[in-house]
Amino acid sequence: MHLRLVFVVMFFQFFALDVSSQSVFPINNFSGQVVTTAHGTFTDSGIGRETHYNANETYHVTFCSIEPDSSVVQLHFNNFRLGAGDVVSIFDGKAPDAPLLLEATGNQLHGQFVHSSGRCLQVRFVSSPTMQDVGWEASIRNLQICETFIASILPRAGSFDACRSARELIFDATSSFASNQPGFDPRLVNYSWTIGNQVFQGPMLSRIFELPGAYPITLTATDPSTGCIAIRRELIRISTEPSFDGTFAPDTICATESFNLLGKATQTTWTGFAASVVQTAPIPDAPGVFYQSQLNFNIFQPSSFILSANDIQKVCVTLEHEVSGQVQIELECPAGNRMLLKDFSAQGANLGEPVVWDATMPGKGYQYCFVNEAAFGKMNETSPRFHSYTDLAGNFYFNSPFLPIGNYTPENSFGMLAACPLNGTWTLRIRDNQPGDNGFVFGWSLLFRNELYP
Numbered sequence: 001m002h003l004r005l006v007f008v009v010m011f012f013q014f015f016a017l018d019v020s021s022q023s024v025f026p027i028n029n030f031s032g033q034v035v036t037t038a039h040g041t042f043t044d045s046g047i048g049r050e051t052h053y054n055a056n057e058t059y060h061v062t063f064c065s066i067e068p069d070s071s072v073v074q075l076h077f078n079n080f081r082l083g084a085g086d087v088v089s090i091f092d093g094k095a096p097d098a099p100l101l102l103e104a105t106g107n108q109l110h111g112q113f114v115h116s117s118g119r120c121l122q123v124r125f126v127s128s129p130t131m132q133d134v135g136w137e138a139s140i141r142n143l144q145i146c147e148t149f150i151a152s153i154l155p156r157a158g159s160f161d162a163c164r165s166a167r168e169l170i171f172d173a174t175s176s177f178a179s180n181q182p183g184f185d186p187r188l189v190n191y192s193w194t195i196g197n198q199v200f201q202g203p204m205l206s207r208i209f210e211l212p213g214a215y216p217i218t219l220t221a222t223d224p225s226t227g228c229i230a231i232r233r234e235l236i237r238i239s240t241e242p243s244f245d246g247t248f249a250p251d252t253i254c255a256t257e258s259f260n261l262l263g264k265a266t267q268t269t270w271t272g273f274a275a276s277v278v279q280t281a282p283i284p285d286a287p288g289v290f291y292q293s294q295l296n297f298n299i300f301q302p303s304s305f306i307l308s309a310n311d312i313q314k315v316c317v318t319l320e321h322e323v324s325g326q327v328q329i330e331l332e333c334p335a336g337n338r339m340l341l342k343d344f345s346a347q348g349a350n351l352g353e354p355v356v357w358d359a360t361m362p363g364k365g366y367q368y369c370f371v372n373e374a375a376f377g378k379m380n381e382t383s384p385r386f387h388s389y390t391d392l393a394g395n396f397y398f399n400s401p402f403l404p405i406g407n408y409t410p411e412n413s414f415g416m417l418a419a420c421p422l423n424g425t426w427t428l429r430i431r432d433n434q435p436g437d438n439g440f441v442f443g444w445s446l447l448f449r450n451e452l453y454p
Helices: none
Strands: 015-018 024-026 033-036 039-043 058-064 071-081 087-091 099-104 113-115 120-126 135-144 149-155 168-177 190-195 198-201 204-208 213-222 229-238 276-282 290-297 312-321 327-332 338-342 366-370 385-390 396-403 406-408 424-432 439-448
Touching: 058 071, 071 120, 149 213, 149 229, 168 190, 168 213, 276 290, 290 439, 312 327, 312 424, 366 396, 424 439
Parallel strands: 015 033, 024 039, 033 058, 366 406
Antiparallel strands: 039 135, 058 120, 071 113, 071 135, 087 099, 087 120, 149 168, 168 204, 190 198, 190 213, 213 229, 276 439, 290 424, 312 366, 312 439, 327 338, 327 424, 385 396
């Protein structure tokens, strides 16, 4: 994708149109108009994913948010594929001289988000005389400016898991606006870190963890120019150390003398709480049977219950499967409440990178997380991406559809788990409703809201 900080003068006649009830906006039907809407779907002239747009098209449309001062426009390109020489240009604003944000062709915008810095985004499309393709489908949303403020925690060691012998761990804080807010200076952002009952300030955190265990960490970033606040939570896991009791060696040996050493290492059980399960297991490939795994918690106060959807931070599952629509993922709490993270559908994309030609060989699992505020929507409503890959058996797959790693909205709300106790057994079930296409699960994790941990 080519990002250009340039200004282009465009001489177009725009007409204002308030279509807050409209749902689909083909560019050819709304060309030359300023569309004010809170949501909808923006498409090429072909509309359907299998229908090509036409040669020699030249269209332009502007989308503006309904709220005049406090919101921005987000375009999420669920599908994007243009032919050679066909170009989509996106400008930051509705004025003829609005700055160019980007130009894209091929599949450069597939799965990408584009945000305005103000109320409006202007889109121009030009197709060449030959080599047309299926075009695009993008969801339109209005976001409050602060919804585009994002904080991240970067472990210098590259991982939030560490050996106890690692001693000092260092984390860096970063933040940015997806909407590219004018005047934002990342050097002025205030950062606050919370680990347990301790609070630290500054863009860098250095800590020594003396004991093995799981340590929830919360970063709060505050931008003084807008008042926006972003919160990021992660889990630091410090490993145990094995016991070498029973290792034997002679007290005295002589030069050139042969002797025996007996080494013995015993795994030390982690006495902290388990936040994840790591295992490789097949997903049963038949209706009526399922994969099942459990996590047991006993560290919370007896009075600790799920009160709202926000009490679940995220549930992550690492798996692969040939056909995503054949997979259903269910979470059950200790009280017996059940909710679907993902349901069956007609979707045919891969999950992860399966070994299609060998049902007994695990492929490469992707981690899919389910959160309240997700970059993607529900898995069954997310358009697949396309890539080529070589599986772990050496087979090559060209232009294979797949669902990318990332955060997704659960099929049901986490609010269905309200009144469940935190302590007890939490159960994950994965079902495959059609025989013939295989898959494997490699583990899963469950994290509650940071403030709930003792």
